[in-house]
Amino acid sequence: MSKILLIEDDVAFCKMLETFLSKKGYEVISAFAAGEAYKILANHAVDLVITDVRLPDDDGLSILKHIKEDYNNIPVILMTGYAEVNKAVEAMKEGAFDYISKPVRPDELLKIVDKALQAEAEEEPKTSKKAPKSATAAPQAPTGFIKGVSDASAKLNQYIDLVAPTNMSILITGDSGTGKEYVAKSIHDKSKRQAQPFIAVDCGAIPKEIAGSEFFGHVKGSFTGAVNDKVGHFEAANGGTLFLDEIGNLSYELQVQLLRALQERKIKPVGSNNEIAVDIRVVAATNEDLEEAVKEGDFREDLYHRLNEFSIEVPRLRERQEDLMLFINLFLDQANKELEKEVEGFSPDAVEALIQYSWPGNLRELKNIVKRMVLLAPAAVIPKELLPREIRVAMIEDKKDDYALFNAKNEQERILDALEKTGGNKSKAARLLDIDRKTLYNKLKQYDIKL
Numbered sequence: 001m002s003k004i005l006l007i008e009d010d011v012a013f014c015k016m017l018e019t020f021l022s023k024k025g026y027e028v029i030s031a032f033a034a035g036e037a038y039k040i041l042a043n044h045a046v047d048l049v050i051t052d053v054r055l056p057d058d059d060g061l062s063i064l065k066h067i068k069e070d071y072n073n074i075p076v077i078l079m080t081g082y083a084e085v086n087k088a089v090e091a092m093k094e095g096a097f098d099y100i101s102k103p104v105r106p107d108e109l110l111k112i113v114d115k116a117l118q119a120e121a122e123e124e125p126k127t128s129k130k131a132p133k134s135a136t137a138a139p140q141a142p143t144g145f146i147k148g149v150s151d152a153s154a155k156l157n158q159y160i161d162l163v164a165p166t167n168m169s170i171l172i173t174g175d176s177g178t179g180k181e182y183v184a185k186s187i188h189d190k191s192k193r194q195a196q197p198f199i200a201v202d203c204g205a206i207p208k209e210i211a212g213s214e215f216f217g218h219v220k221g222s223f224t225g226a227v228n229d230k231v232g233h234f235e236a237a238n239g240g241t242l243f244l245d246e247i248g249n250l251s252y253e254l255q256v257q258l259l260r261a262l263q264e265r266k267i268k269p270v271g272s273n274n275e276i277a278v279d280i281r282v283v284a285a286t287n288e289d290l291e292e293a294v295k296e297g298d299f300r301e302d303l304y305h306r307l308n309e310f311s312i313e314v315p316r317l318r319e320r321q322e323d324l325m326l327f328i329n330l331f332l333d334q335a336n337k338e339l340e341k342e343v344e345g346f347s348p349d350a351v352e353a354l355i356q357y358s359w360p361g362n363l364r365e366l367k368n369i370v371k372r373m374v375l376l377a378p379a380a381v382i383p384k385e386l387l388p389r390e391i392r393v394a395m396i397e398d399k400k401d402d403y404a405l406f407n408a409k410n411e412q413e414r415i416l417d418a419l420e421k422t423g424g425n426k427s428k429a430a431r432l433l434d435i436d437r438k439t440l441y442n443k444l445k446q447y448d449i450k451l
């Protein structure tokens with residue numbers, strides 16, 4: 001199976017091309033920036049590179065030159081906009097195999113890809129492809145966790161990488177459905193305890209009457225119904241990580257017991273006189289305001305500070321718009337496997353509706369909707385009409401956004417206003433203007449706006 005490196009910073013368009021080429025039998029690795037592409041080239045042997053000419057951190061010509069210098073017989077196909085024909089000509093002079101103009105027609109691209117790979121196969125006996133610097137694959141993130149490419153994701157991943165190697169207790173905050181458990185598991189997998197247990201506990205689902213037994217275990221005969229010894233969550237997590245989800249739901253009495261166990265690193269099973277030493281790292285999560293709960297006397301201040309040695313806030317899905325198609329494709333693959341279907345994706349207008357929606361239920365809502373759409377899909381592509389009504393209605397309302405450039409007579413003023421409101425952040429300004437970053441770059445050039 002031929003392996004293709006696809007470099008495109010428009011995430012939605014990139015994932016659509018990736019899905020199309022994968023269905024045609026190619027293995028596709030995607031990169032959303034030049035820096036990411038260089039790392040992939042250094043660690044993976046690829047047979048073909050398809051790159052956009054315009055990228056956030058570099059351009060396709062630089063990538064082409066890098067490949068020609070270090071991987072001289074890997075063919076490169078460039079994708080260009082209507083105003084970038086001169087760059088396409090320059091790329092051909094520099095040794096690009098071919099170029100294709102946007103909007104890209106998949107069938108036309110497929111012909112060029114087949115032609116490039118056939119030419120490479122004929123050339124291979126004459127010259128060998130430079131091997132990647134390392135054949136060792138990067139460690140995989142826990143199932144369901146995506147690092148993402150948005151600014152909010154970059155900050156989240158920076159905090160995870162920073163705190164994971166330590167033994168600090170961590171408090172993860174964020175709205176319901178944002179993926180706090182995935183973050184906790186990622187921290188565990190990147191820690192020195194990764195080979196030890198990761199025990200997740202939903203504090204809101206444990207009845208008050210048996211909470212002590214659930215956390216600390218019990219001995220046989222300690223109370224009615226205790227017919228056998230029981231190992232509690234603390235002992236089960238010994239050596240590893242104990243994840244306490246919805247920590248704010250713990251009763252005050254159990255908060256006292258939990259604080260003692262964390263301070264002394266010892267537990268006493270219900271009905272036992274013997275203490276058991278435990279070596280655990282605690283990661284807690286909540287969607288409540290624990291500081292306010294402390295002020296109101298509902299949560300112990302000493303326990304709050306014990307848990308909150310380091311805090312991480314997981315962003316809402318609407319703050320990670322560039323990551324949306326990554327999550328959609330992940331949940332699409334999961335749903336296809338679970339439901340034994342072969343849905344390829346969403347139609348372009350359905351994708352637009354999904355991107356416009358604010359996702360109040362965050363990742364949990366997105367996952368449920370994608371799974372439902374895969375179940376209901378009458379064909380390989382899910383049409384907009386099949387989406388839930390609230391998403392279709394939200395799309396109509398978003399079209400009325402005051403910042404939208406569609407048919408706007410004062411584009412330049414709107415762009416300057418959006419850039420001012422976002423502190424010059426182009427990605428955020430593009431989202432505010434309801435356009436992609438490439439369109440914004442073209443507009444900045446058109447109006448000679450310097451930042």
